[in-house]
Amino acid sequence: MQGVSSFGLSAVSNIFADRTRIGLPAFEFTVCSDHIGLLRTDLGLLMQVTAGPEAISGADLVILLPTEARPLTLHAPIIEAIKGAYRRGAIVSAYCTGTLLLASTGLLDGRRTATNWEFAAQLAQLHPAIRVDGEALYVDEGRIVTGAAAASGIDMCLHLLRREHGSSVANGVAREAMVASRRESGHVHSLLPISPGDRTAHSGSDDTPLTEVLAWARSQLHRALSVNEMARQALMSPRTFARRFREATGTTPHAWVLEQRLDRAEELLETTALPIHKIAQEVGFRSDSVLREHFVRRRGVAPRDYRRAAGRRS
Template structure:
């Protein structure tokens, strides 16, 4: 895997790709080699002002299976012709090209996003659409999968995009194992509307701090009972909150409704069982709390996710 960085590269972005695509062969997981390249080798200053030495130029992309264009605080968001050529060559030989946040602007410069859907930071969506009218910008998507072109939104959505790529290429069990090892949520659906807090929401979230432990306990409690028919009332009762208060605090904490979160947890567990066991689809549907295997197929179809056994 090659990460392309420019001046002002996001330190967080660098840490995301290096952590998700780290070598975990000692854990029985796929081994990745993560290389950072830039316009040309030499000194590169991050958004935090740290100076890093980059050994590789665009030539590093020539053998990469995956290339991720990292966000940057520097302006203008442009790339030089050698980089454009290297990215186009990589795509045409079969590599996967990904970008997120302001990295989507860099990818747009190559023309590879023309005629495609794309995501970026929600605050920059209008700017991306105006500058590159041939791109259909999805302003509320966490990430957009266009087969060998994948783009993501801002900040932590880069984690979602990287885990999605792991899940798509290596399976749910691998993606979930990496998520557990890095202590992040294993899945947020690509179409999930990003939670953009208002000032009053921020105040409410701060006041809700005392409930964090109870919410964490509810998440663990629910994950261990996916085979049961759980309602919002059940979760709220376990959290010692009213259903209305619980639903509001739950969304503040997770960015999703309880119903959506439960659906994603069930789907994740179903995919993992499909990949790692020989259980029938009917049995797996029962174990994760789905009424029948037809419901499992339904969820697979309308969430755009699933094990190869469901494809």
């Protein structure tokens, strides 16, 4: 569609780029539109589009990108192609104004849906059957996944990679793309730096010490980590450290460390044959039963079942 987001095109194509050289799965990325030929982006850049709605018929994942085009509606051939892909079993996704485009297909009716907070009221007014969530980074409704604005599209795509291919693939792509590997879909202003390549993004402050202590903490997951010790590592008082940590990440040090332990446990379950009790030790849980308790709370399945499912997926 004319006026498509240049950032959206760049971000999504980067996430699904060919990284087979480093052992990651191969993805075939295709840009299609109802307008074959030259397409002008929101920055005025021209790109040649050679695929039309027919390209959607073979897709496993369809993503509707943000656009500046108005009105925010799709032409009938695109609507039918998207609905056909969904009926066939494909995942259909959209974020920012792309969510308003997806709403015109009717696939969002009755579902909780994320979008840019600026357009939440408009989406709710135009489509009262949709339960609009203007606060979430992304909303996972199974084969329909929607996201908020701008960088939230990256979070949404990494979530899909993690869900379909596992944490090791999602984290590998995030490291290569130099983006945060996980920002939980709680609130659009929550910034959760997770991977070694992450950078905290709290405006108006120098978070270099905090970034460094996060990297250090990830290397110490096998043992107990207290707020006092992390504060000493950051050369801050515990009170200042806790405040700066919450400002930069939107969560507490304790909750953040727990997420790191579980992320690492997922990777080890996916990529190694280590016994469950050894994995529990590697990531800092007192026993495999403690790992199991936290893992079930996060994933809804026990670590052993998760490993079995990951083996089938690969």
